[in-house]
Amino acid sequence: MRLVWFRRDLRVEDNSALIEATKTGEPVVAVYIATPKTWQSHDLAPIQADLVARRLAxxxxxxxxxxxxxxxxQVDTFSDSVEALQRLALSLNVTHIHLNREYEWNESQRDEELKSSIASTSIELIRHHDKCLFPPGSVVNKQQQYFKVFTPxxxxxxxRFAAQPLMVSKPSVVESSDELRQHQLRYSPECSFDYPRKSSQAYPADTKTIRQLLRDFCNESVDDYHQQRDFPALFGTSKLSPYLAxxxxxxxxxxxRLYYGQQPPISAGREIWQSELVWRDFYxxxxxxxxxxxxGHNFVSWADNIQWHHEPDKLAAWQQGKTGYPIVDAAMRQLNQTGWMHNRLRMVVASFLTKHLHIHWHHGERYFMANLIDGDYPANNGGWQWSASTGCDAQPYFRIFxxxxQSEKFDAKGAFIRHWLPELEAVPDKFIHQPWLWPNVSSVSYPSPIVDHKTERALTLQLFKQAKDF
Incomplete structure (x- = not known):
């Protein structure tokens, strides 16, 4: 019997570990292991935990x-999951364990621990590259080193993609195992892991609907993606990131699906969405x-010298959407209420936290992970370090949104702002981006800006120059 350990690969179609296990024709059993204490230390968002639970069913x-x-x-930690999995495999007389690799440090160490723990048994561990189109180490420069900049x-x-046919595979039906149908550990939708949950009902979890969402985006919206993706009041993004996560x-x-029925060259919208997918693999x-x-370390070493500020009150204002900057506050309230934030605004609020409030990107990174339905550590870390100018592929530190x-360019009429900040409904378009300039601003219940853009921009330039020159 072969065992497939599911983690962040909650699908049967195009699942490398599952497909290889079913190719043998032997009976196959699958397992999912909840690890609430590790999830807590990794800031797993309750809304994502809820989506995972619904997806398991x-x-x-x-x-x-x-x-x-x-x-x-369910066990407490990653280490506990290794012990539990070995016990389960031995009890079922499993000959092979299949899993898809995860590249974060804790996850990779957990899998190394599993390899060591079963070394003295007859069980063989088979690890598959599945999460990226091309596994790490297969896209390198002429010196055979990994790329530190996105464009090359x-x-x-x-x-490589153009030279290699794209394969999307399906698993095979295998021989059923009667003994497993009544197994005491058999999953039931009533299983509820011991972790906080926040409703994710706005996001369908069934396979048919998820596939249809992908089809609909690629059939109806993607060709306009390059023109609409930066405008938060429009439905211009795929909204598929929770399912990729x-x-x-x-x-x-x-x-x-992006290339289905297409003749090269593909449209500008398709090219831009493809680039977003490549960014995910890059991280x-x-x-x-x-x-x-x-x-938690900076990618560039000189960033260790940045003198970040400790401002709990300002951090709280940022988290609650009470900074006095409408586009920032609207974005944060969207996150807090829905578990999702428009991509353009993720950059805006990250730049604001690090370049206007001078608060360490760690705080923003953790807050995002703790609230995003599409939280994915590599992409989230990469995005935060890009915005903070501490990461790879970052423009010089003077990238300050x-x-x-940003508000005037991407939400000119204030439609997005007014949706999430109804207290600004009466503010005229002329002042919606800077309501503190409106003569009647005292009539609305909205905070004054907690910092001045021009002042904080100058301070950021000073702080980063000092760090580089240290």
């Missing part, structure tokens, strides 16, 4: 069509090659 149904039972365990990475990545969709499925590769990124200019 759908995964169980999909696996049943393949004659595969889904078992469920993308160029090499797409060159938990592995309900794979990058191969997304690329296959996965970086996490693999730079374990320090999983440990002007919140008023």
């Amino acid at each position: 759908c995964l169980q149904q999909d696996l049943a069509l393949l004659n595969i039972e889904l078992l469920y365990l 990475f993308k160029r090499a990545y797409l060159a 938990i592995g309900a969709l794979s990058i191969r499925q997304c690329l296959a 996965q590769h970086l996490i693999h090659f730079e374990p320090k990124l999983s440990k 002007n919140p008023m200019a």
